[in-house]
Amino acid sequence: MEFNSKDITKKWQDEWRKEAIFEPKLNASKKKFFITVPFPYPSGSMHLGHMYTWTRADIYARFMRMRGYNVLFPQAFHFTGGPIMGMTQKVKERDQKTIETFRKQGVSEADLNRFAEDPKALAEYFTASFKEDFDNIGMSIDWRRKFITTSLSPYFSRFISWQFNKLKALGLITEGKHPVVWCPKEATPLGDHDRTEGEGESPQKFTIIKFRYGDFVFPAATLRPETVFGATNLWINPDGEYSAVKVGAERWIISKDSEDKLTNQFSSLGKAAPVKIADFLGKDVINPMTGEKLPIEPAGFVDTKIGTGVVMSVPMHAPLDFYGVSKLIRDGHVLKPKKVIDVQDEKNIVEDSIKKFGETSEGLKDATKFVYKKEFNYGVMNSNAGAFSGIAVKEVDGPICNALKDKNSYAEMYELTGKVICRCGARGIVKILEKQWFIRYSDKSWKDKARRLIEKLKVYPEEVRSQLLNTLDWLEDKATARKGGLGTPLPWDPEWIIEPLSDSTIYMAYYTIANKIEKLDLKSLTDNVFDYIFLDGKEKPKNDSAAFEELKREFEYWYPLDMRVSAKELLQNHFIFFLMNHAAIFEEKYWPRGIQINGWLTVSGEKLSKSKGATLTIKKGLETYGADQLRMVAAAGNGMDDVEWDPAAINAFDQRIGFIFEILQTCKNLKGDDKLIDRYLISKINRAIEESTDSLENFRYGSALASMFFGMYNEIKLYLELGGDSKDTVQRFLSTFIKLNHPVFPHVTEELNRHSQNETLLEGSAWPSFNPDETNALIENEFKILLNTVDDIKNVIKIIKKQPEKIAIGISNKENFDIYNKVVSEASKTKNAIEIRKNLRMNSKLLDKLLKNPNKLPEMQLEEDLENNVFLQAVEYLKRTFKCEVTIERRTKEDKSLPGKPSINIL
């Protein structure tokens, strides 16, 4: 009988659906397990890269189902934000690449026309396409709970409104201003993906210190306000163009180049009038912190494009300033440089660093970096810093800025960390958005709560935990709404639409009620109702109370979320928000319990992108390879490793499954008795159960596969080769193999299971249990010795280059075994060969040999009889392998035989 794994896929999918196995019901007597994957954007066809993460989740869902859990694995779709609108726009503009991709994926011209008109049509088309692909690849998803986001889905929108009202009531939403990278031509924020140049560049805050000269203010922009105590003078570029600008009641002198920039950052900026900067040279300004008079000096190195074009000179802490000031002093100016920061072991850090890096402009730049870093990390303010003396540089920024504010000498501005060019060609600038809604992720007590959550969380792989905790440290407030795109409006300010990373943080709770809530009257769903359902709100809603009670029971049964599965790029954004929002809104008992982070599926080392994805769609993959075959790819990775798409590996699957099927059919005819090899195989079966259970549980699917699939396959082959022929053992093997592999290869294993006269579905059947009493390390070890000996014999035959007539294998004598076992027991106490020899007090060649290499001390006890029997029972196998007479003898006197290493005589 032929076994075609592709033909049976649909059959079993239908069977599972018919039994509604993926649609779990509340069952208080059963442990539940709730697992999710972040919802996808249905803005194109699903490709193999998508499949990777979902398959990993599905394997877990099926694994837990077999272990007796009531598993909920729902899936919704994200319509919020730009991706879907973006695609619509591209179709509308007839973007060639997009149109081509869609056509390849089988989108008709009529559909394309609909997409151009309506983002919803596009999203719904691909939602259906995703769902179909999910089903075809065997995802055990509960589709009753499917929903979409945005105001297109009023019930979900209501839920999001509740969430945001809740955050606001908790004081976690504020309104404020915010610097963004901005395209002046398109008048929109410039995200990384909108740039042709300058990815990763961001606004950097500069402190502006106001130095006054009469009515004028010289605003020096600096990254290091703490050095103000050591300022000797100001620098301006004598060849630069400068202007006087009204800022409030003040008149600022700034470079002409910085006018535009500041216009976007200061709403109160007045008209600019050019000034002759040379007129100010040599005039004295007042240092607001020290009251000292500082002269304005010329310097060609001042870049009028950076900051305000006015620079504070701090020679003892800035190599460039040191260089300039030294020159002035040589020319007879009276300037008195002073140090305000001390760093241990660095007396003259600026001078030394200039010597080290050289006086070229490149060298001075490097020296500057070096000094900044050193002083920031290790510096302490000294007595020249007055009240700030003794404070570490790291901590002093805030207090000094406050002091400057008190003296009305503080302002701030932003500068890009590098050049940014928009796709439209315009050069990006920093703009301060004056009115913007924020989630206060910087809130310290909120972070503390989140920290507690993360410490209790199960994290796979474990390394991810420290990354989450570290992310908390730098996490700042996040803008949470914007003016355009799809989404749910902010309930109190509906001009603003909640952005995608913010409306996807606690929606897993919505899954628990998604299949029931839409039957209720939308109008009845007040915030009080959600409070009642999710937060145990005191106030029991009056209308429809039975229905609400039911929702509450569902939530309380299924929550918290047990596992969230996703790829590594979401870790420091989505996951951190997801965890923080749960910490803020839900009671501790409903905090998430686990997350899994995986890598990507790569092709020639690169992540599957939209363009590559177009050719590696699920539909194509299913046609070419089959569902279980694709699933095997997802099971290849451990931890956060990326997995390379390797279709060649799929051969290994078909071939081995074919072999298992063959055994399944022939094993009925077996009639043998139990032998040592049966005990060996039973022991190995138990090892496979133990190992693969542990690996699956920890999302180490690559290891699980090596054990339960490849490992078990190799063991049954060995068993049969060594003459194993017990029907019971083989059937035991088969049923274990089939069950262990079911989470990864659900279709094929159901088929194999049915062929073994088993009428019940594997889905829902019990996971094999590990029985330590059936393992036998001694026997396993002896079979390993047998195989090693076979290798040795082959090796020798190769060397002597002749077909042997007879092979005599000698098992070592009792005396040797005794010595060997004594060494083993000593070696369990100490690995020190000298000590072992001291403890054993005996002379023996064997002992010398065993102790020769302390790295290779024997670790496992051996039994003479067992070794003898294993070889005796393998005689037929040995004869077959070497095609000659083979004898097994016990050696009474010394020959080359050692315990665990029989002697070989080839004649």
Add this chain to the structure above:
RNA sequence: GCAGGGGUAGCGAAGCGGUCAAACGCGUAAGGCUUAGGACCUUAUGAUUCAGGUCUUCGAGGGUUCGAAUCCCUCCUCCUGCACCA
């Protein structure tokens, strides 16, 4: 720049203080099967030796230890994220 994670055979990887020349998979080679190819089966796949031996490797360099791919330090290099962008 900051934070986190990696660098092991031709490739993907396992091992994370002691039977490690390195599981498992892929690839490659030889033989078998076949009209032939594919598939499949068997064997080999660090170097050297030619009676089961020996030597050398785990990004580079130092250190700790009887013993290090595994622990510590320095350096090189790759990947991920750094927010209004999903």
